[in-house]
Amino acid sequence: MNWLIHDYRESDLAAVVHLIDTTAELGQESVFSLAECIGALTSRQPAVVAVHQGVPIGAALACVAGERAWVMRIAISSAWRGRGLASALLVELERRLVAARVGRIAYVLPEEDLLGEGLLNAGYTRRPAVAYFEKVEPLHGPSANLLEDLGGRFLPSDLWAKVAGMEAEKDLIERRVVLPLAQPERAARHGVRPPRAVALFGPPGTGKTTFARGIASKLGWPFVELLPSRLADEGNLAAALRDAFARIAELERVLVFIDEVEEIAPVRTEPAQPGGMHGVTNELLKLIPGFREGDERLLVCATNSIRSLDPAFLRPGRFDYLIPIGTPDTAARAAIWARYTDGRADVDVARLVEASELFTPADIEHAARIAAQAAFERDLAEIGAGAGDPRALGASTEDYLAAIGQCRPTVTPAMIDQFDADITAHARF
Numbered sequence: 001m002n003w004l005i006h007d008y009r010e011s012d013l014a015a016v017v018h019l020i021d022t023t024a025e026l027g028q029e030s031v032f033s034l035a036e037c038i039g040a041l042t043s044r045q046p047a048v049v050a051v052h053q054g055v056p057i058g059a060a061l062a063c064v065a066g067e068r069a070w071v072m073r074i075a076i077s078s079a080w081r082g083r084g085l086a087s088a089l090l091v092e093l094e095r096r097l098v099a100a101r102v103g104r105i106a107y108v109l110p111e112e113d114l115l116g117e118g119l120l121n122a123g124y125t126r127r128p129a130v131a132y133f134e135k136v137e138p139l140h141g142p143s144a145n146l147l148e149d150l151g152g153r154f155l156p157s158d159l160w161a162k163v164a165g166m167e168a169e170k171d172l173i174e175r176r177v178v179l180p181l182a183q184p185e186r187a188a189r190h191g192v193r194p195p196r197a198v199a200l201f202g203p204p205g206t207g208k209t210t211f212a213r214g215i216a217s218k219l220g221w222p223f224v225e226l227l228p229s230r231l232a233d234e235g236n237l238a239a240a241l242r243d244a245f246a247r248i249a250e251l252e253r254v255l256v257f258i259d260e261v262e263e264i265a266p267v268r269t270e271p272a273q274p275g276g277m278h279g280v281t282n283e284l285l286k287l288i289p290g291f292r293e294g295d296e297r298l299l300v301c302a303t304n305s306i307r308s309l310d311p312a313f314l315r316p317g318r319f320d321y322l323i324p325i326g327t328p329d330t331a332a333r334a335a336i337w338a339r340y341t342d343g344r345a346d347v348d349v350a351r352l353v354e355a356s357e358l359f360t361p362a363d364i365e366h367a368a369r370i371a372a373q374a375a376f377e378r379d380l381a382e383i384g385a386g387a388g389d390p391r392a393l394g395a396s397t398e399d400y401l402a403a404i405g406q407c408r409p410t411v412t413p414a415m416i417d418q419f420d421a422d423i424t425a426h427a428r429f
């Protein structure tokens, strides 16, 4: 043994930080961040440093909470790995912890860490069936301000799960879009490049915006919607887009959503119309390649009218997938009706499904609201003002059927034909 181990001193700080910083990559990382380690060192939590010829080569640090101590990090300079230094540091650290009346020492390691074996030898028991869960709260600090400036935000984490029915679309989007982005390394092993831009197209109210928000929610990425109307307020839409994309590039991860994209990237006519969107479309075409270079970012564009988009805008290389979102089929309508009738057993969902052919999720939501309102008003009329009868169940199957009868589906058979033609001409997934 040609090292010396001493208690951590203030003058060791820079060297220890350097050690922690440079060894994190070597799998010596734990669940404690560098900042937390520095916090522990500066607040004089127990720590030891190994020195060889005056040069720090390893450090071990802990934090104590009551009777329990957490080993925060054992950092060993790469040249000194595999020589028993980790065990030696741990023994010294433990001595300090025991002196501080600690009764239980815990160390959370990455699953595959080599140190595991040494810990078993040192008398630690691996707690079976323990999984470490961690929730990282969305950012604070400068990125948060940037996000706020862009009108972006983190969405609730259950939006994906709340998309009712639409299993075919959900499954496709999950496999093509969500999973490669969520598991980029696994995807890369199979040569799959995660998508950077996708377009969702389909009739109004079928759930394009809902899916875009669902993807952001599922990935846990912030959602930034670029609203051309708002950007245009700044005067020059092309310049405002350029500026927005420059700011978006500073975010670590982000889903950017542009709704009704046909308004800013319509087919370019020759010659360019004065006051037309020619320049804006050109600008977007230029911005997408730069956007695509970053990891952990996705552009989702939605449109009701894919045929009016400029073909150059949609070509492969710019957009990875062009995914149709159609009206819900029988099974999907059943799931959506079940959602909007709160899964109540006394409602005959099958009859509602049958009566609501061609209804979009938006139409179903609207009809359910009309039925609920009718039930509420009947309750008021029958029982009068006050708290009402707490046992009143809400809308009945008849209320829902009456509401369906009052609503005209947004999507007409002609629109379905057009959508089918669009799928043939444009869909890519």
Ligand SMILES: Nc1ncnc2c1ncn2[C@@H]1O[C@H](COP(=O)(O)OP(=O)(O)OP(=O)(O)O)[C@@H](O)[C@H]1O
Pocket: 162, 163, 164, 165, 166, 202, 203, 204, 205, 206, 207, 208, 209, 210, 211, 259, 302, 303, 304, 336, 339, 361, 362, 363, 365
């Ligand atoms: N699968 C679904 N389950 C439950 N509700 C849904 C579903 N899809 C959409 N909705 C509801 O229907 C309404 C319309 O959905 P959304 O705005 O996503 O449609 P859209 O395709 O973006 O419409 P538009 O083309 O008009 O922009 C929303 O209120 C949404 O909550």
Ligand SMILES: [Mg+2]
Pocket: 208, 209, 210, 259, 302
């Ligand atoms: Mg929408």
